[in-house]
Amino acid sequence: MKYFDALLVNQMAATDLSVEISNNLLTANNVWMMLSTALVFIMHLGFAGVEAGFGQAKNTVNILFKNTITPIIGIMSYAVIGFFLMYPGFDVPGWFGFDGAGWSMFWFSPGDADVSFGYADGGYTYWTDFLFQAMFAATAATIVSGAIAERVKLGAYLIFTLFFVGIVYPLIGSWKWGGGALDDMGFYDFAGSTLVHSVGGWGALAGVILVGPRIGKYVNGKTVEKPGSSVPLAVIGVFLLWLGWFGFNGGSVLSADPGLVSFVLVTTSLAACAGGLGGFLAAYFAFKRLDLGMVLNGILAGLVSITAGADVINPAAAILVGFIGGILVVISAILLDKLKLDDVVGAVSVHLTCGVWGTLAVGIFSTNPDHSFFTQLIGVAICGATAFVSAFVIFFVLKSTVGIRVSEEHERTGLDSHEHGIRGYTIVYDE
Template sequence: MKGDFTILTQVSVENITQGVDFSAEIIQNTLTTNNLWMMLSTALVFIMHLGFAGVEAGFGQAKNTVNILFKNTVTPIIGIVSYSLIGFFLMYPGFEVPGWLDFDFSGWNMFWFKPEEADVSAGYADAGYTYWTDFLFQAMFAATAATIVSGAIAERVKLGAYLLFTVVFVAIVYPLIGSWKWGGGALDAMGFYDFAGSTLVHSVGGWGALAGVILVGPRIGKYVNGKAIDKPGASVPLAVIGVFLLWLGWFGFNGGSVLSADPALVSLVLVTTCLGACAGGLGGFLAAYFVFKRLDLGMVLNGVLAGLVGITAGADVINPISALIIGFIAGILVVLSATFLDRMRLDDVVGAVSVHLTCGIWGTLAVGLFSNNPEHTFLTQLLGVVICGATAFFSAFIIFYLLKVTMGIRVSEEHERSGLDSHEHGIRGYTIVYDE
């Protein structure tokens, strides 16, 4: 280390004596460091799609495994392409005056036909990252919002209807709502705060999931004589792997939302994120034991995810103690929410509505209670939740309803009973071959 420092000092002195613009070199190095962190964060968010696939396939029935994995494979593909065509330019329109609608697509031509004009210099985003990294990081978030819907309506939704919903939701609904805060729109002007997307990503996806669950209806045999019937998942180990992959990816989801490699802020965000997850798992464990009188692994797993969703809105403006409180309450809420949904006969295969919607709302409101910034108020957070929630839910409801009355959104009873794998894909996820 001492030798390296001596060499660095000599190089620095040499640069100064030779008249080298050392400040420009520092700025370029800063851009490189920040951009590397943002690209790593992008990769971590991308791997969350594998986590979602694992959770959904693990909690879903074995007869629908291929169908579930197919959706989770195609969702990021469609989501990223849709976002590149429309969503990115709708989400960051460059409001001249903060408002609600701004359809400026001036950057579209440069993105597709003049990529050499993209700003990859330190002048873009305060040397935090380049234009291309900006797009890719945000595209991963957009695809995540659609994936949330997939898990809730699994095992009975038509694949074609779901994919069409994904195109419209990712290309228009998600980026429009996102523009109101992250694009410098009206919510941002009123002081609404959502650091990494408890509302803008998770609740928006959760509202879409709720609309889908209502319109597609429960699975056959899920509710009998007023009681919810357990439908055993295909693989508990796969669900556990999925949750840990999501937890890993969340370090990029929240850590990357710092939008630079700022060592102090990134490290704080990673700590609050991890503590929120731990407290959420603990809250889910205790609440499930109290409600169900058993050690419920599924609720511990969803508790971890609930804590992560809950901490996402304020991970950069709260202290570690607050992170534990927010995460713990989220873990309790996810159990109560799942129980309530079953009483309402709203069949959510993986608990997506409870994790992403219920705890996304809680996490956003928690900013108004625990933020170290006095400008973040509970009433402003509540108003933002209501505005985003109403827009996301009714938009998703309309999309699903139009699909329902045109092409239909639910598979036939025969296909649902025998499993979607054989009818839709011609193969099964789990096949045992016996040698004769």
């Protein structure tokens, strides 16, 4: 009898220990995921710095206003509809699923949602899951902001953001991350080279086409440089984005797995370095100068390029992927100017061109034999067509109704004074 009592006690102790380990593991995982969420959030400050730095001084407040309001609209619209559209829990993998509007979430108490080890394999809680994904959603819209800066109507941009982040982005994301048809097909995108970056890039391209180039950008077949307001601010912005990418890619492990997280951070950093080097060399070859802007965009190009396969591409291949991305971003920027497509910050080149390249690179360099180049190509084509057509339709409807471009007078004198009543850079002299 004593033997069975002792056995029962030992079993209860083992159960208690297992529960304690599970709770501690959940806490550790969730802390890392919350930190990653904060790092992705700080990327909005990075985008603001890059766009304000590369944009003209007369439009600084307008650019910063858009970058401030974008995450506000993005997170709110994702809470209402986006999260439940993106993760519907497909019973059978398909192209559309919706789990209902998210109004009920607003009335949850702290313990109403699943915060146990049983949620997401113990990687994080429901609340962290939502917020981490919401940061990704808002990032997709911010990409569009920089491309069409300095001549787009603020109201039209905000309406576009509402629909693009609330519906288009989560619908496309559901096809892979929500367990939809692309996931069933075997398409792979670890942290969003396609689902975030190229989706935002396709939206930016549609906007650039419909809104048209800035006045005086292309004259007599030549591209006229429009100096940015602050090179230091642009540099700070890029390094903030690089910092944020540790959360963007590292958090996409969806746990604090020490081996995989550290591996992802290594491939991410190596690709960023190689991208900067590729941008530097390609720009020197093309322009015969040490072009800081192309080095900065080369860094971002490397980061975007490795995002799809940061967990399945080894460090040596990550360097090659990033380096090629840095070269491609220069070629893409030159091509866009040839086509008279005016992208203020190079968002299309960085996020679209390199997003496509990075996703295809998984099919070439992945250590997982199940990853196929052909499958990656199909996924890129489907997501690209959907994102571009959707963004084009939204912008076209806005152009045909409320208009998407400011007046010539406002564009020439600057959007800050006309739309905001203040300037970003003001020197006040004491009388």
